[in-house]
Amino acid sequence: MTPAARTMEEIRILSPTGVMGSGFLETSFERALAHLPHFIGCDAGSTDPGPSHLGAGHAAFPRPAVKRDLRLMLIGARRLGIPLLIGSAGTAGADAHVEWTFEILREIAHEESLSFTLALICAEQDKAYLKRRLGEGRIKPLNPAPQFDEHTIERAERIVGMMGAEPFLRALDAGADVVLAGRSSDTAIFAGLPMQHGFAPGLAWHAAKILECGAAAVVNRKTPDCMMAFIRDDHFIVQAPDPGLRCTPQSIAAHSLYENADPFLIKECSGTINLTASRYEAVDERAVRVSGSRFIPADVYTVKLEGAEKVGYQSVFIGSIRDPFIIRQIDDWVTRLEGRIHARVAQVYGAALKAGDYHLNFRIYGKNGTMGPLEPVKEIRSHELCLIIEVTAPAQETASDIAGIIRHQGLHLPIPEWSGLITALACPYNPAHLDRGAVYRFCVNHVVEPDDPYEMFPMQLFSVAGATVRECGA
Amino acid sequence: MSKLAELARLIRSKNAGPFELTFDIMFDDAAVYQRVRDSGALTREAIAARYGLPPAEVKFFYCDNALAVKATIPRPVPQGDLRDGDGHGGQQYAPLMDIEIPGRKV
Numbered sequence: 260m261t262p263a264a265r266t267m268e269e270i271r272i273l274s275p276t277g278v279m280g281s282g283f284l285e286t287s288f289e290r291a292l293a294h295l296p297h298f299i300g301c302d303a304g305s306t307d308p309g310p311s312h313l314g315a316g317h318a319a320f321p322r323p324a325v326k327r328d329l330r331l332m333l334i335g336a337r338r339l340g341i342p343l344l345i346g347s348a349g350t351a352g353a354d355a356h357v358e359w360t361f362e363i364l365r366e367i368a369h370e371e372s373l374s375f376t377l378a379l380i381c382a383e384q385d386k387a388y389l390k391r392r393l394g395e396g397r398i399k400p401l402n403p404a405p406q407f408d409e410h411t412i413e414r415a416e417r418i419v420g421m422m423g424a425e426p427f428l429r430a431l432d433a434g435a436d437v438v439l440a441g442r443s444s445d446t447a448i449f450a451g452l453p454m455q456h457g458f459a460p461g462l463a464w465h466a467a468k469i470l471e472c473g474a475a476a477v478v479n480r481k482t483p484d485c486m487m488a489f490i491r492d493d494h495f496i497v498q499a500p501d502p503g504l505r506c507t508p509q510s511i512a513a514h515s516l517y518e519n520a521d522p523f524l525i526k527e528c529s530g531t532i533n534l535t536a537s538r539y540e541a542v543d544e545r546a547v548r549v550s551g552s553r554f555i556p557a558d559v560y561t562v563k564l565e566g567a568e569k570v571g572y573q574s575v576f577i578g579s580i581r582d583p584f585i586i587r588q589i590d591d592w593v594t595r596l597e598g599r600i601h602a603r604v605a606q607v608y609g610a611a612l613k614a615g616d617y618h619l620n621f622r623i624y625g626k627n628g629t630m631g632p633l634e635p636v637k638e639i640r641s642h643e644l645c646l647i648i649e650v651t652a653p654a655q656e657t658a659s660d661i662a663g664i665i666r667h668q669g670l671h672l673p674i675p676e677w678s679g680l681i682t683a684l685a686c687p688y689n690p691a692h693l694d695r696g697a698v699y700r701f702c703v704n705h706v707v708e709p710d711d712p713y714e715m716f717p718m719q720l721f722s723v724a725g726a727t728v729r730e731c732g733a
Numbered sequence: 734m735s736k737l738a739e740l741a742r743l744i745r746s747k748n749a750g751p752f753e754l755t756f757d758i759m760f761d762d763a764a765v766y767q768r769v770r771d772s773g774a775l776t777r778e779a780i781a782a783r784y785g786l787p788p789a790e791v792k793f794f795y796c797d798n799a800l801a802v803k804a805t806i807p808r809p810v811p812q813g814d815l816r817d818g819d820g821h822g823g824q825q826y827a828p829l830m831d832i833e834i835p836g837r838k839v
Binding site for chain 1: 747759792794798813816
């Protein structure tokens with residue numbers, strides 16, 4: 260990005276909440292608008308809710324919750340005549356998620372009789388494009404990364420690219436009042452406009468890093484809420500609009516730790532945010548002044564990929580054990596149960612379903628259900644255990660049928676201490692298992708080296724006037 | 734001696750993307766933070782030992798201006814994959830709580 264001459268003394272940025280659909284106080288939002296922000300930005304997604312949202316094309320937050328937040332933001336932005344920038348629409352930011360959010364936005368425009376120019380920016384990647392870039396050696400692994408080849412691309416339900424600041428700026432330059440973007444770097448939503456107005460990239464990106472989580476960086480977080488940044492020539496100020504919320508130098512410095520692998524160096528498409536020389540000073544009891552943050556431009560522009568593939572269909576059996584004889588031999592008991600399940604499946608399905616075609620997983624709560632192999636406590640100190648047994652198979656019907664086998668084999672699995680027919684598991688549900696549908700895994704942790712920041716993120720422009728939505732060309 | 738959980742304001746774990754797990758150990762008081770930092774008990778090697786990893790696989794940071802110690806490790810299973818038991822990575826910090834920190838209360 261070419262550095263611009265600074266066109267204003269201060270740029271004021273409002274982030275209503277850390278993720279659209281998690282909410283914010285209307286009183287805080289109104290206080291923030293009274294500061295006359297130059298734009299509103301909101302992150303609407305993350306990988307944090309898990310791979311199923313990207314895989315299945317569903318959002319993590321309820322539709323009415325997203326609509327409530329988006330309605331307030333849209334009305335506020337239109338009232339002030341300022342841009343509203345939304346990134347990572349619908350949690351995972353693939354086409355289905357952008358379309359879902361677009362539909363909500365159209366409803367609001369209709370209900371509130373709002374008129375604006377809208378840019379939609381897509382982030383889902385064409386498989387042929389990815390194969391071409393892979394063949395050219397321009398898709399590179401991050402660390403740690405799963406195996407990635409043509410088959411990975413083929414198997415994936417969806418792969419998205421995480422856009423940088425440039426596609427947002429292109430949309431604003433094209434006349435957009437509202438930008439609804441697919442998967443985006445959280446910071447890219449906020450960092451572009453300040454840089455375009457000539458503010459230092461280090462300050463713009465660092466302020467963006469704090470803003471993208473809303474009021475998460477305050478000392479006394481109560482609920483998700485609004486945050487503001489005021490970027491000036493050689494520093495920026497952060498402050499939450501709610502007068503009850505306090506930012507301290509420590510709370511702002513500590514925020515760069517959250518969900519980041521490295522607290523000082525944060526990688527973006529166009530470079531690295533470097534916080535090693537950042538200084539944090541209290542302005543008053545609630546506001547913090549930050550300076551010294553740098554941005555080191557990258558030699559090669561890279562776009563991070565996220566992808567999800569379907570693992571299969573799953574059913575889950577839940578049961579508990581209270582008998583101390585079974586608890587003291589639980590590992591052995593589970594091994595014997597696993598053997599019996601496989602034997603019974605072989606008896607029922609024969610060659611039609613081999614052991615490698617389905618997957619069993621045993622979680623023993625009360626022993627190591629939370630930490631699995633990382634659990635340092637080896638002895639069981641509980642008087643009861645909860646067993647969750649999952650089966651993942653190529654079809655839901657198969658998974659469901661095997662869950663029935665699991666129940667019956669587990670229920671009566673004998674132990675040497677008792678003679679005669681025992682019932683070893685307490686089942687809280689009837690039927691005893693739950694069908695979970697398709698399950699997914701993240702299958703990519705790689706970056707693409709595109710020719711430019713835009714080729715992976717096509718844009719469409721729409722003229723929205725109440726219920727009328729007309730495409731006006733990109 | 735004090736246990737780390739008695740000295741820290743907050744010990745937490747969380748995903749840092751789907752393939753890494755990060756730990757934040759945060760303090761209220763600069764003197765307490767410095768005691769822990771300088772104790773030699775909370776180190777890259779101590780984290781590696783608690784999570785059964787070679788020290789080279791642990792990213793480790795002292796964050797003086799945040800009064801925090803941070804470590805990041807590869808997830809044993811990627812987030813949400815079949816054997817993952819903690820989708821947000823939020824309950825993986827418990828083994829850090831009883832790390833013994835030498836020295837007296839400051």
